[in-house]
Amino acid sequence: MTKETALGAALKTAVQTMSKKKQTDMIADYIYNKYDVFKRFKPLALGIDQDLVTALPQFDPALIARVLANHCRRPRYLKALARGGKRFDLNNRFKGEVSAEEQAIAQQHPAVQQALAAQAERKAAKEKQVEQGSDAAATDVDVKDETENKAADQA
Amino acid sequence: MTKETALGAALKTAVQTMSKKKQTDMIADYIYNKYDVFKRFKPLALGIDQDLVTALPQFDPALIARVLANHCRRPRYLKALARGGKRFDLNNRFKGEVSAEEQAIAQQHPAVQQALAAQAERKAAKEKQVEQGSDAAATDVDVKDETENKAADQA
Structure with a gap:
């Protein structure tokens, strides 16, 4: 999907005729299905926003960023940050870790x-x-x- | 203050007879007075916890960590994170920056x-x-x- 084909371009155009809200929902479904780090709410590697944009050229980067922002503020994600530990990239590999500051903010977050x-x-x-x-x-x-x-525990 | 002198040791012992709460308040006063990054609630460099422990050997590292955690969850600090941008070390020098994830969480934080x-x-x-x-x-x-x-603006 990284190379733009005629079919890919047609799909992209079809997607772009949907409302922003519908596109965002669709992108979220796609991401939660495809990536274990999202499905299991693991702490995400820094720069995963760029990795997603590169991996999903069929979607609007601004809407991918919106899905990511929505994900990060979900209580279950904040709970994962409150536990701290390693961060993970799209391929489920260790990349960096949750900082003491991030952990402290998540632990005190009202949702958590x-x-x-x-x-x-x-x-x-x-x-x-x-x-x-x-x-x-x-x-x-x-x-x-x-x-x-x-x-x-798995999350 | 990094070298342990007889006077330093005596001071340290005197401080340790205070209640944890009083010690924490005293450490906070000291830090807000001494460091511009704290006084102005700028985003803090990662690892600043270790820098503080090294710079302030007269204080209990566990209580320094407590002061830091309290600072990070204050609405004014969260507002600074929500604005994003560079992070700063104890000497007020650029060191790293606020990540997109941190910014998104801060922006959506109820206190902000x-x-x-x-x-x-x-x-x-x-x-x-x-x-x-x-x-x-x-x-x-x-x-x-x-x-x-x-x-x-200065914060």
Whole structure:
């Protein structure tokens, strides 16, 4: 897709007749499907904006930047930054890491605080349920919570 | 202060008898007074945490880190990140810059959004006052606003 073909050009023109909002949604779908770092909300390498523009010449660079900005402010992405650690490029390879400043800002971000409070509340509710001995219901919640934790760990 | 003298050691011991909270306040005062990048809330170079620990051996590294984390989440610092541009080290020299991701997160941060909304409100109130022809009061507000803007520009 990096070389402009007649079919590629026709596709690009067709895409550009859609509204900006629709194009942005489409680009987001495409990116979340194609790239593991986005699907799993891993910290993104610096310069990944340019990598995306190069990898996806069929899309408007301004709209790719919009998708990226939307992604970065999602609570799940902020939570990943709050955990810190390595950053990853489009090929899922290590590239740089989350700085102490970025981690501090993400940890104090209201969206992250809210998510952590909700998590603590769910945990407390689960423990209360277990204490009350409603075993069947508790097991149900257990399974769900573990799946969620696994997903969070992978992200 | 980098070499440990008898007086330095005595001072350090005296400081360590203070509560963590008092020590943190004292370190913050010291840092805001001594370093222009902090006083003016400029974007800070990566690794400035280590530079501070080296420059201030009389203080507990854990508490220096706490001061730094508090600084980074202040709305005025987030506003500086939202503007983007160069980062600065302790000697006020360029070192790296604010990434697109950092800028996007800062721009969407609730504290920044709130500050911008308050700013817009003040501006609208000022314009309304000018329209109503209450000249004396309007001039008063003008002067105050300009001082504020100047401070913001320098930051």
